[in-house]
Amino acid sequence: MATLAGWHVELEFSEEGHRTSAAALLRLQDGNELKARGYAMRHPSDLGQLRVGEEIAGARALMDLASQLLDKAHGEIDEASGRQSRPLTH
Template sequence: MATLVGWHVELEFTEEGHRTSAAALVRLGDGSEIKARGYALRHPSDPEQLRVGEEIAGARALMDLASQMLQKAHAEIDEATGRHSYPINQ
């Protein structure tokens, strides 16, 4: 059985007033790191629900992270093949 490579993803949140920020970091098997950010804003009349702000900001950071990973992978494909590859979601 082949050994699978593991990725380490970290998410860190900060709260400032009505704004929640998420910083995401993934360490890939090739030693590279990709960083991304996501934000959520709470309307002043909404009740404080820190978990919801974290979920929204975290999801946005992870979506940015995924987009950057796709770009990196396609750049590597393009370099290896000499052709332009097309991500499915674009």
């Protein structure tokens, strides 16, 4: 099977105190870029596990990115078809 497209998602993480932040970037072949952020907060009594904070913050950023991508796709369907392709609420 031939590959039709390839996407690369960039994720960058930063930690400040008990808060881990993730920034996600997806560059699409149509020239659009989608950007998203995700956060995780560590309770002061929790062990300092940076990887876990990255996983949670990264997952939240990717969920935001997925939602934006669905909205973009449905907008394109709506524009091409002249009708609403999805309910207004997610």
